[in-house]
Amino acid sequence: MNPTYDIIVIGGGPGGYVAAIRAAQLGYKTACVETAATLGGTCLNVGCIPSKALLESTAFYEKIQYDSAAHGIGTGTATLDVATMIARKDDIVKQLTGGIAQLFKANGIDWLQGRGQLLAGKTVAITAADGSVSQTQATKAVILAVGSVPVDIPVAKMDGTHIISSNEALSLTAVPEHLGIIGAGVIGLELGSVWRAAGAEVTILEAVDDLLPMADRQLAREAQKHLKKQGLDIRLGAKVSKAEVQGGQVTVTYQDKNGEQQLSVNKLLVAVGRKPNTVGVIGAGCKVTLDARGYIEVDEHCATAEPGVYAIGDCVRGAMLAHKASEEGVMVAEIIDGQAGHIRYDLIPAIIYTHPEMAWLGQNEEQLKAAGIDYQKGDFPFAANGRAKALGAAEGFVKILCDSNTDEILGAHIIGPNASELIHELAVAMEYYAASEDIACTMHAHPTLAEAIHEAALAVEGRAIHKANPKKRP
Numbered sequence: 001m002n003p004t005y006d007i008i009v010i011g012g013g014p015g016g017y018v019a020a021i022r023a024a025q026l027g028y029k030t031a032c033v034e035t036a037a038t039l040g041g042t043c044l045n046v047g048c049i050p051s052k053a054l055l056e057s058t059a060f061y062e063k064i065q066y067d068s069a070a071h072g073i074g075t076g077t078a079t080l081d082v083a084t085m086i087a088r089k090d091d092i093v094k095q096l097t098g099g100i101a102q103l104f105k106a107n108g109i110d111w112l113q114g115r116g117q118l119l120a121g122k123t124v125a126i127t128a129a130d131g132s133v134s135q136t137q138a139t140k141a142v143i144l145a146v147g148s149v150p151v152d153i154p155v156a157k158m159d160g161t162h163i164i165s166s167n168e169a170l171s172l173t174a175v176p177e178h179l180g181i182i183g184a185g186v187i188g189l190e191l192g193s194v195w196r197a198a199g200a201e202v203t204i205l206e207a208v209d210d211l212l213p214m215a216d217r218q219l220a221r222e223a224q225k226h227l228k229k230q231g232l233d234i235r236l237g238a239k240v241s242k243a244e245v246q247g248g249q250v251t252v253t254y255q256d257k258n259g260e261q262q263l264s265v266n267k268l269l270v271a272v273g274r275k276p277n278t279v280g281v282i283g284a285g286c287k288v289t290l291d292a293r294g295y296i297e298v299d300e301h302c303a304t305a306e307p308g309v310y311a312i313g314d315c316v317r318g319a320m321l322a323h324k325a326s327e328e329g330v331m332v333a334e335i336i337d338g339q340a341g342h343i344r345y346d347l348i349p350a351i352i353y354t355h356p357e358m359a360w361l362g363q364n365e366e367q368l369k370a371a372g373i374d375y376q377k378g379d380f381p382f383a384a385n386g387r388a389k390a391l392g393a394a395e396g397f398v399k400i401l402c403d404s405n406t407d408e409i410l411g412a413h414i415i416g417p418n419a420s421e422l423i424h425e426l427a428v429a430m431e432y433y434a435a436s437e438d439i440a441c442t443m444h445a446h447p448t449l450a451e452a453i454h455e456a457a458l459a460v461e462g463r464a465i466h467k468a469n470p471k472k473r474p
Contacts (some may be wrong), residue, residue: 013041015325
C-alpha cells in the first residue's frame with residue numbers, strides 16, 4: 001500500500017492537534033484521526049477550558065455578592081442563572097474547537113473522523129461510530145496522542161446522573177444542594193470551588209493524610225487554610241468503601257481515624273485521577289508496548305519500540321498536562337524532520353486554578369532536603385504587595401529556592417493572585433539556569449504583582465525591601 005500521508009496523528013487533543021500542525025508546517029502531508037465530533041480533546045471540550053470558564057463565572061458571582069460593597073458599589077441581590085453560565089462555557093468551547101478545525105484547513109491537514117488503531121507496518125485502521133472499519137491508511141510515521149479518561153472506581157461506579165465524572169460536573173443544570181467529591185486533587189479542588197461558589201455545600205473526601213502531596217508543604221498548608229475559610233469541607237485520610245444511590249441521594253461510606261463514617265449528598269463526583277486511553281489502540285503485530293498501568297512505553301524522545309512510531313501526552317509517562325502534551329507534539333514532529341527535539345521535563349509548570357491560584361515548577365523544599373541539596377530560600381507575601389492590596393487579593397506568597405553554592409534557582413512556588421501567569425517569569429529564568437540574583441537585579445514595574453517575585457529573589461540573600469528579613473547581609 002502506497003502511503004497517502006507522511007504522518008498520521010491518532011488523537012486530536014492538545015498533543016495531537018499541535019503535533020499535526022507542526023508536522024504540516026514542516027511540509028509533511030498530515031492527517032489527524034479523532035473520534036469526537038470536535039477537535040481539542042479532553043482539554044478544550046471537557047477539561048481545562050470549560051472548567052476555567054465556570055471558575056471565572058462563579059468567582060465573578062461571588063465577588064459581586066461579597067466584595068462589591070467594599071468598593072462602594074451597590075448591586076442589590078445577585079442571582080445565578082446556571083443555564084446561562086453553562087451556555088457561556090459551551091460557547092467558549094465551541095469557538096476554540098472550531099478554531100482548531102479552521103487551523104487544520106489552513107495548514108492542509110485532513111481530519112479523519114473515527115477511532116484510530118495502529119496496525120503492523122505503520123498502518124492505521126479507522127473505525128466508524130457503528131464499529132465498522134471505514135478505511136485503512138498506510139503512512140511513514142505515526143504519532144499516538146490518544147489522551148486519557150477518568151478513572152472509575154469499583155466502590156463508586158459512575159452512572160452519569162448521581163455518581164458522576166468531571167464531564168458531567170461541567171454541565172450540571174442546577175446547583176446541587178450538597179456535592180460530594182472523592183479526591184482532593186486538581187480536578188476535585190477546581191470543580192469543588194466552582195460549585196461551592198455557586199452556592200452548593202461541598203464535601204471532599206481524600207484518602208491520603210496530606211492535601212496536595214505533590215506540592216511544596218508550605219504552599220499546601222496555605223492552600224488548605226484558604227480553601228477551608230471559603231467553606232470547602234476537605235476531609236483527609238478518608239477512604240471511601242461504598243457509595244449507594246437511593247431515593248435520589250447518594251450515601252457514601254468511608255473510613256477515617258474515627259472509624260466508619262457516612263455522608264449523604266445529592267451528587268457524588270469521582271475525581272480520583274485519569275488513566276491512559278489506550279485500550280484497543282495497539283493492534284496485533286505492533287512492537288509498541290504498554291506498561292502495567294496501560295501507558296505506552298517510550299524513551300526520552302517519545303519514541304516507541306516500533307520504528308517511526310511515537311507517543312505523546314497523557315498516554316505516556318509524566319504529568320497529565322495539556323502543555324506537556326503540546327510541547328511533546330512539537331518535539332516529535334521536529335525529530336521526525338531530523339531536528340533535535342528538546343523538553344526539560346524537570347521544568348513543567350503545574351497550576352491549580354482555585355482561589356487563590358497555585359503554581360509551581362522545579363523542586364520543592366521536601367525534595368531538596370531528601371536529595372541532600374544545600375539550599376537557600378526567599379519568600380514574599382502578597383499582603384505586602386501594593387497591587388495585590390488594590391485588587392483585594394492579598395492572600396498567599398511567592399517562594400524561590402536556590403542552590404546555596406551557585407544561587408541557581410531550583411524551584412519556584414506561588415500561591416496568590418494570577419499565580420498561573422506569574423510563574424512563567426520564573427519558568428523562563430530556570431530554563432536559562434538563572435540565579436536569584438539575576439531576578440533581583442532586574443527592574444520590575446510598580447505597582448505590579450510581579451514585584452512579589454522580585455522581592456522573593458531579594459529575600460534569598462536577606463535583601464527584601466518591603467518585609468523584615470530574618471538575616472542581614474550587605
